[in-house]
Amino acid sequence: MPVLRLTNTLTRTLEDFRPIDQKGKVVTFYSCGPTVYDDAHIGNFRSFLNADVLRRTLELLGYEVRHVMNITDVGHMTDDEDADGGGEDKMAVAGRRIAEAKKSGKLPAGSDIDPSNPFVIAEFYAARFLEDARHLGLKVAIEEAAKPGSMPRPTRYVREMIALVERLVARGHAYVGKDGVVYFDVKSYEKYGALSGNTLDQLREGAGERISAEHQANKKHPADFMLWKPDPSHLMKWDSPWGAGYPGWHLECSAMAAALLGEEIDLHSGGEDNIFPHHECEIAQSCCASGHAFFARYWFHTRHLMVEGMKMSKSKGNFFTARDLFAEGRTPAALRLELIRSHYRINSNFTKQGLADCQTQINRWAKSLETLEAAARGAEADRSKSAGPFERGLADFTEALCDDLNVARAIAAVNVAAGVAAGSDGAGACPVRERAALLSMNSVLGVLDRNVPLASAGDADLAAKVEALLVRRKAAREAKNWPESDKIRDELNALQVAVKDGPTGTTWSKIVK
RNA sequence: GGCCGGGUACCCAAGUGGCCUAAGGGAACGGAUUGCAAAUCCGUGAUUCGCGGGUUCAAAUCCCGCCCCGGCCUCCA
Missing domain, CATH: 1.10.730 (Isoleucyl-tRNA Synthetase; Domain 1)
Structure with a gap:
């Protein structure tokens, strides 16, 4: 079996891939999936499909891949000014958009969803994502029909996330800030920054300028990130030892990967923008909670489209x-x-x-x-x-x-x-x-x-129209009435239909511009 | 400002020191086929690799400088 060589973001070098599994057979693979507050775009899919190609390549080589891709149904924040957990929830924004669509009658027929319920909104977009993903051959999504655990939703792993935060607090890697928010203490993990190449000094001077000064005052270090935010007024909230609120957005991947694949996994993928802070924070949380040197052995990142x-x-x-x-x-x-x-x-x-x-x-x-x-x-x-x-x-x-x-x-x-x-x-x-x-x-x-276009509404009408024209054209051609035959072909072209005359008869297809 | 990836023909895109007078696909052009088309099949196609220097017997590939594009530096695939 040939050896797969992969560029590992963690080491920035091309490495031979060797799974943790002693027998060298099973590969554990976690992919960062979509957040379902809107339809996924083709840039999202480039990242997901590259992960799929990696998984399929491993399978071609004879590995048994245990692949998990999350579908993030927690909204998190939208406000750039207060990216540590404030701002408006994305699910709330999606709800407003759906309410608009409902009013203007743009919502697809048969969908009657409650725009004020974030869980319903998330399920609405999750279903649409799965549909697109299956059309595109995303194996993990195809498999999900039989193995629902392969595409977990964070809202169903809140208990695991809370347990993870408790473990981090107990081990001295997390603390409750003056604002009551639980933060991860980046100084407690010396390898923080290893994935992205950032150092804590550089982050202190970071030019991102998205963090307000008063917010920073609650934390020990500017790079400390939120693990749990108590906020009883939030749209999506759960009880916790730190009050009702919601989890930090890096937490879900650490918790679900550990629950479904183990504390140390072979592969972790995502888009290049995930390298920092998301994956950097995942590594810090996971390694500090588990005590292992590695969270994922190989990090695979797809550049933007x-x-x-x-x-x-x-x-x-x-x-x-x-x-x-x-x-x-x-x-x-x-x-x-x-x-x-x-x-x-x-x-x-x-x-x-x-x-x-x-x-x-x-x-x-x-x-x-x-x-x-x-x-x-x-x-x-x-x-x-x-x-x-x-x-x-x-x-x-x-x-x-x-x-x-x-x-x-x-x-x-x-x-x-x-x-x-x-x-x-x-x-x-x-x-x-x-x-x-x-x-x-x-x-x-x-x-x-x-390799077939998806059926759309109106296809049956079009087919009937085209078939009728083709019958007339066939008669014209048999009579060698070329002007009439060409006129009908022009009519078909006007309907965005291409005609193909072959030795066994005439076929047609829709013209795609 | 810091860190990181890239610039190859009209377009997409491999190639990271000699096998490169640069893979593969598309477009275009020529031919076959067709009543004419479409589709299909066959053929043609960069002496040159962002720009300028340098190293070497040998550079698209290594080194230096410059220009341009993209990403991250607490929304993001």
């Missing part, structure tokens, strides 16, 4: 959710490939053009698979034949992924194999083995099984 060469933002009009693109008729496969095809440690540039490129590519692979399926039907694997293009390509494919998840090179291996297979050199290989090799490649890329 740009859109059409710019930072994605709502005001620039280049902000997309997965649902936006599905509604345009884009296939989940194309979106998935566009989001995973460039290296996870560089900013990738999402473009509509790129999405179309990916679609073309996937269609060619689908054709290869179709050809192999036809040839393999009813056949047995023939060991006497030498390896065909896909079997040979699988070695390159795997090696590319082992090289710090070089997906671009892995994709090239599929293309090269598909090209050889289509030519005369591909003849003579065993189709059963070839098909198996291509499916192994797809077990990581995850595109061939989701």
